[in-house]
Amino acid sequence: MASSFYSNAQHVDFESVLGMDDPGMVSMFEALVASGLRGFLGCLAVVYEAALVDFFENASVRSGVVISTVGGQLVEISEELFAESFELPVVGLGDLSEIPKDAIFDARSIVSLSGEPINLSGRKNQLKMPFFLLCDIVAKAISVKAGSFNAITVEKFSLITAVVCKIKMNWAKYLFSILKKMVSAGSKQAKGFAIQISLVLATFPTLELGESSEFPASKILSKKTVLRFVSINDRDGAEEVTGAAKKKAVSKKRPAADVGAAVPKKKRSFKKKSISSMELVEVAEEAIPIQQVAEPLDVEESRCSSADAVDLIIQ
Known part of the structure; x- marks a missing residue:
């Protein structure tokens, strides 16, 4: 045509x-x-x-x-x-x-x-x-x-x-x-x-x-x-400019789900010791009550408690 x-x-x-x-x-x-x-x-x-x-x-x-x-x-x-x-x-x-x-x-x-x-x-x-x-x-x-x-x-x-x-x-x-x-x-x-x-x-x-x-x-x-x-x-x-402005405003606020995803969880690591699998099970079971503390510890107390817990495991 x-x-x-x-x-x-x-x-x-x-x-x-x-x-x-x-x-x-x-x-x-x-x-x-x-x-x-x-x-x-x-x-x-x-x-x-x-x-x-x-x-x-x-x-x-x-x-x-x-x-x-x-x-x-x-x-x-x-x-x-x-x-x-x-x-x-x-x-x-x-x-x-x-x-x-x-x-x-x-x-x-x-x-x-x-x-x-x-x-x-x-x-x-x-x-x-x-x-x-x-x-x-x-x-x-x-x-x-x-x-x-x-x-x-x-x-x-x-x-x-x-x-x-x-x-x-x-x-x-x-x-x-x-x-x-x-x-x-x-x-x-x-x-x-x-x-x-x-x-x-x-x-x-x-x-x-x-x-x-x-x-x-x-x-x-x-x-x-x-x-x-x-x-x-x-x-x-005008519509294009308005749309771009709205998109920019929305993008400033991170969704709650993203905040959680953005903070990586620290993994607790232990020094290698010759401990049998049965001993590890016992320690894990005994360590559960330690997490059920009524009031949160401050940073220094938390570090100390963690160190004590490690010593207990080693003993």
Whole structure:
């Protein structure tokens, strides 16, 4: 089913979100526009499902070009065609590993909810809400990674840094490299870019694409869906913090059973003597009344009594 290619996708209605009354959110979306990603993330939200299934079933990479057949017709998508279709920047860094370390260091504090540099192996609830959403966008619409979307990874945070710190990226090269991974045999890259591939296929005049279907409104970030996103994640975040606090409070008090288990019992040991088993039985039977003392002995008296008892046994 073609829907599996965009089950986790997100798209952006820039006209709607740039008119929000939330300065933080508006600033984040303006940063996406300034990065040159508006044409890619905000293109016409239409999917040609039959053509999309055909494309992925038959696609491969040859000489750096993505080749496939759709409806029995050959299709070639080059990096240049991909860049032109979405007006993507072609100048700048083409690899995330080239992003300056000092920019990543600065971004760790800029996006932090607490003000302290975030942990790059932590979860996205460390982030202020606009960057919490940005983390979702880069994961689902740009890097298209399968797995947990709550975890922060080096790749996700590098993409966030590129947007937040306004680093010039060759988005044409980077995004096209992801498309090539999607169609390469043995690659673990999840398949996506459903809207973008549909738009590129529509530029081939001789292709029969079949009926188009609208992209699900729930997956398009508009003023309405962003407000809903904030409401849900604010609530979930509060519940998570409250749950963690309760768990911590409970863990401070050790259950009674644990206290007993934590204190090891001392075993009385005797020096080895050549005493027969019958003599040991007699001694044990005679030693029972010693334990039935009306008042507890203090430490020194207890030590002395124990020593006397040992002497008696030896005699």
